[in-house]
Amino acid sequence: MRKWRRKYYDIFSKFYDWIIKLHSQDKSEALREFLIKKAEINSGFKVLDICTGTGSVAIKAKQMCSECKVYGLDFSKGMLEKAKAKDKRIGWILASVTNMPFKSETFDVVLCSHAFYELKGLEKFQALEEIRRILKPKGKFLMMEHEVPKNKFIKLLYYIRLASMGSADGFQFVKKELEIFAKYFKKIKKDHSPTGRSKVIIGIKE
Ligand SMILES: C[S@@+](CC[C@H](N)C(=O)[O-])C[C@H]1O[C@@H](n2cnc3c(N)ncnc32)[C@H](O)[C@@H]1O
Numbered sequence: 001m002r003k004w005r006r007k008y009y010d011i012f013s014k015f016y017d018w019i020i021k022l023h024s025q026d027k028s029e030a031l032r033e034f035l036i037k038k039a040e041i042n043s044g045f046k047v048l049d050i051c052t053g054t055g056s057v058a059i060k061a062k063q064m065c066s067e068c069k070v071y072g073l074d075f076s077k078g079m080l081e082k083a084k085a086k087d088k089r090i091g092w093i094l095a096s097v098t099n100m101p102f103k104s105e106t107f108d109v110v111l112c113s114h115a116f117y118e119l120k121g122l123e124k125f126q127a128l129e130e131i132r133r134i135l136k137p138k139g140k141f142l143m144m145e146h147e148v149p150k151n152k153f154i155k156l157l158y159y160i161r162l163a164s165m166g167s168a169d170g171f172q173f174v175k176k177e178l179e180i181f182a183k184y185f186k187k188i189k190k191d192h193s194p195t196g197r198s199k200v201i202i203g204i205k206e
Pocket of ligand 1: 009055056074113114115
């Protein structure tokens, strides 16, 4: 199953940046900046962007903190090839979020932009377990996702994405995500992007 999902993302990688540009009307740059500012990264920090895709968030983090050590992780070779071609200063890692090749307590910050809901069923929980393991004490996980859209048609597309890319119970996860995060992190905060269309949930490890 995972093999086919990877293949899907490998094919998607060929159009991904183009589709994002079209869909976001160039607002995605500001959104990435917003996420990284929220992470409050500082010189010397180790930062990991999971489900990095073509690497835009990891690259933005490196641009905003050149003294940070930045990594981008994804299980699609196609996506990572696109990312590597854009920036060689980042450590690009081919792996699944359910089994990350890092020692415990390695990272100050883990980021995930518009990808967490696409993890299949149990993968979301395995990923949260792994994120907590690789974060240093007081380290932060920031998950940015779309808010539930107000427009009825867009809302329908949003639910289709949740069910098809994530899992049938994806909607339940969205409803209970703060409760779920509270099981993995000591402190939870929620914020909204300036456009109001995305949210960031921040989990801080004990
Ligand atoms: C919608 S893209 C998001 C890309 C990027 N975060 C962004 O904001 O542009 C979702 C990404 O998650 C990756 N992905 C899905 N399941 C994964 C898993 N189990 N482990 C690692 N990466 C995964 C896909 O390969 C894809 O690149």
